[in-house]
Amino acid sequence: MAWQWFHRLGSPRWFYQKTEAWLPWLALVSVVLLAVGSAWGLGFAPEDAKQGNSYRIIFIHVPAAFLALAGYYIMAISGAIGLIWKMKLSFAVMRAAAPIGAVLTFISLFTGAVWGKPTWGAYWVWDARITSMLILLFLYVGVMALSHAVSREQVADKASALLALVGTVNIPIIYKSVDWWFTLHQPATIRLTESSSIDPSMFYPLLTMIIGFYCMYAWTLLTHTRTLLLKREMRTKWVQEELAGGR
């Protein structure tokens, strides 16, 4: 009985109908958090002593980078669940997570480049963290390319899930790159276990933005997964009923 929800979760139909109610709430929460966080961060947080106003890009840069990495885990774990329990749904989640993660990685690279110009004097530096984030982008693109190259959907699902799993070996390296190689990039300022080295007046808006990004990620992932499910289950009765009923 305790596992019933897990089996139900494997059913695309149940998932599609259940998540319908969550979407407006997720959208509302993420829009509010992002609006409050960016107004707070851009307008009211104090200026940085060393970097002036240019530091404010962290309110986009840091949450995007967080989710770029977390998104890889979401993709790889849902791929693994798909391989192990042969769930159609989790393959759909994996396929949906790949482009979202790639976009977030790109955003964090882009904002990093914009931030790099005033602080380091160059848009692009071959620093450990930047280079490893670029590798992360290639990992995402590789999974997407493989899933599009294989013609049969089930084979494509399994193959890209396996590739996503293999790629996870690089993720700890990306995480720890700033601690292992002392290069230009600053070490992590937010820590869960010790006290952070960032001032509370900057930390709270940043935290708001991070939570907002997480909600937005969930919202986007759900929407994208639901679309993929409709496309994949096109021939089933429930999709046809769903589409006919909605109009």
Next chain:
Amino acid sequence: MSTVDVQMPVSEVRSGPGFMALFRIEMLLALRKRADIANPLLFFVTVLALLPLGVGPEPELLAKMAPGMIWVMALLATMLSQESLFRGDFEDGTLEQLTLLPQPLYFAVLAKSLVHWIATGLPLALLSPLLALMLNLPVDGYVCLLVSLLLGTASLSLIGAIGAALTVALRRPGLLLALIVMPLYVPVLIFGTGAVQAAIDGYAYSAQLAILAALLAAAAALAPLAAAGAIRISLDN
């Protein structure tokens, strides 16, 4: 593996150490197709010869670029030769037969990767001091370059097998294979070039070599498993 050879090993596989039987066949096949061994080496040498033509022949500049260039070329040569690792066997059905053997597919992949390394990585590493000489690499780096390439190319052969297995059923895997495999090669490249650079600068490089050896151990244990899984997925197609 050609179909003619299949009869002989299967009985051996049942009776005894199947890994050795597969290894022997693969080795024999590699030795019979000598061009396949020569091509990656020729590629390696040709592209490295282009480098001084491209960036200029100043010895200091070449010396500075040598470790990285030799390593990147080793990566490319390994990857390009890996495209055909399972292709012949896939096309003539041998790969499917291998999955039916009464031993894990792991050993078949391990045997193939080992032979691939003996045919490409090993000669490439042995050739590297000559190229290092041509590129004016400081003498302090020679031993380290050789050892790091010996350890590193073996990992590359094993990791690349995953990409080759994932793309074996595709008609034209070339660029996709590169896209899949190159990010996975990155740790090996970082520690390989790091070791050589440390050796040139006169620091101890045993730590980097130890990490390369650890990567090799992990790759030998895990990569054939992943590649075997990928083969089973690809055969579904």
